[in-house]
Amino acid sequence: MTQVSALERLRLTPERFAFQGIRGQIRDLVTENIALLAVRAREIGDVIPLWYGEGDMTTPAFIRDAAKEALDEGLTFYVPNMRGLDRLTTALADYQTRIHGRPVPAERTTVTPGGMQALFLAVQLVADPGSNVVYVGPQWPNIHSVIHLSAAEPRPVALGFDTDWRLDLDRLFDACDARTRAIFLSTPSNPTGWTASREEMQALLDFSRKTGIWIISDEVYGRLYFDGDVAPSILQLAEDGDRVMSVNSFSKAWAMTGWRIGWLTHPSSVAPQLGAMTQYINSGTPAVLQAAAARAITDGEPLVHEIRTLIKTGLDMTYERLSSIPGIILPEKPKGGMYAFFAFEGEDDSRNACRRILEEARVGLAPGYLFGDASRAFLRMCVCRDSGDIARALDRMVGALA
Template identity: 40%
Template sequence: MQIEPGFPTDARAAVRALRSSKIREVANAGMGQEDVLPFWFGEPDEATPGYVRAAAIAALEASQTFYTQTLGHPRLRTGVADYLSRLHQPIATDRIAITSSGTSALMLAVQALVSPGDRVVAVTPLWPNLVEMPKVLGAEVVTVPLSFASTGWALDLQCLLDALKPGTRALLVNAPNNPTGWTLARETQQAILDHCRRHGIWIVSDDVYERICYEGPCAPSFLDIAGETDRVISCNSFSKAWLMTGWRLGWIVVPPALLADIGKLIEYSTTCAPPFVQLAGLAALEQGESTIARTVDRLRRGRDHLAARLQAIAGIELAAPSGGAMYTFFRIDGVSDSLAFCKRLVAEGGLGLAPGMAFGPEGEGFLRWCYASSTERLDEGVRRLARYLEDTRPDHRGPHGH
């Protein structure tokens, strides 16, 4: 095309180099089509609980529509502190800021820590937003891949520690992990913390799935073992455990000395989270344990059901059911371009999955399926996948084969 004089083409090179979301690219090809069954986003198919919605409505009716404190509504900050103190160890309110989503919490952490040219290490495959955030600030991101086996995804601890060499600014880790479901063992977590303490490396932990854990009430957290002055930042969200993806509400836990700087960044980005949304979040914390228990039980059944159905299809390989999160990350024989495959699957098979390459080169050849759905919906998805494979691969035999 012809560029008119003055056309703004001079976006920063670091911004132009960012990866666009390949999950969104697939979703955009199928959203709004009634004949497409979507499992591409990390989102339950259930609505937010009524008591959360009622709290928001009551807050709106009480005119809770004005600016609130930058660090968050005092009642919600106290509520988060109490909640975390029950799960982990005592966490004071002066370490907590409320954010406009868990994504915002992660970006605030990166903005507070990372400068151009800094070295950041990330454990991958990983949600693409978290890998790209440091690049917005001009940092270099070095990845340490998990390994895939039928017994599950695993971390080579020594490989990670070798990558965390002196001079590294921060480690980005998400466990339970999106997309693999990998969860950190406590002894591994302690080894990472000890190493980062010795070398002055920050740990930024994306803890959004800590309650979506199938081996206990909460996944192991750095908040269990770190002191308040350790270089540890925990970012979390109301989205997953409380079925609140569209509410865009989260929090960040930092050392007390860093909180004022986080407040400045909030002021210059979002000003504050909406007060009526914050009061809905408070209701989630106060009344939501039964919701979390029911959700985890439902997800466990979905995880096991989907794994069994996929394993019955020839040519599909997946790890043993994971310890956390809400995804099955699997591969199909012959699929080397996961993005192209997912686009064809949407157009020709009416099924929406996330391409593994969206989570980094380590994920190429894999597909991510969010199983936060009813078994009936999962069954229909499996039928569509099996039918598509049969139609496009004459030698394929699955549940619908002969």
């Protein structure tokens, strides 16, 4: 904690004095968002908001009913096993074993209040103060801040871009040193849609086995993959003893963003530590939510396919219409995720383009600087919405920009 003299304290307002006494990692923390654009959107009205990473589908009735049944069942008490309700951890074990084609027992799973909490636990588990975590960018901004909160150094390595986003494994591995505790990647990626191949996953696993560096793979969009039923996963290759963790969530593929429930898949050997961390951070995830999630994972395959089809339809529409705009840079169509990520020739910072599209087309898009310097010129558009809304947004954008 920062020490101040009595004289220095007199020079500070009470509020400023309190502020100076908090940890440095917290003191410079800010919420990365689109606040200014959102304020303007409220002023002009009739804006189609495609800047958030969230679909517009209400959680289906069969999941909501499971939560109601759990309330009637009396599941309103603590869950004794901090790593999850038995019915959910068992369902997750069956589900992951099925989709990945190899055993993933319940001992390897910890349920969390959202995928964000799973990510936080993973980084806290391995990153010491003064260490570093190398991550693949452009990247969802939360990973940078979670590493920073752990008093470790966030070390980005950007995907290369020509007509598409590509990973240079040599550059990624060269960024690691004796202080590197983990490599983090999102696949399929938010925001680019880049998806690691099975061969790239194997190379990451081989590097981890050689160096002892952990691989943390954010696979929240793994079921929203268009070249198969599930994207290539580190869990399809790793053994229980490997230094590998996979972050996942019910938010995207099961339309449960507001429920705040996810899970972390990890070596069984670290399960006791993750249970203890859960106890001291949040004392577990509510049983009612876990019961709903168990129903989602066991009965939700038709829903996953419906959401995937919705996104693919929106993405196809977006590419077809945006390609008519002069000077637009459209990467190869993503293999997964829920975003179109594009740029305009001559625009180094997409904030101006976002403002113009908001004012002239009344469509809200996210500026690429939020995801790192490598994507400053790009704009992110969420296509996980009703096709009518996507069509109206595209009509407006083409009319304003073509």
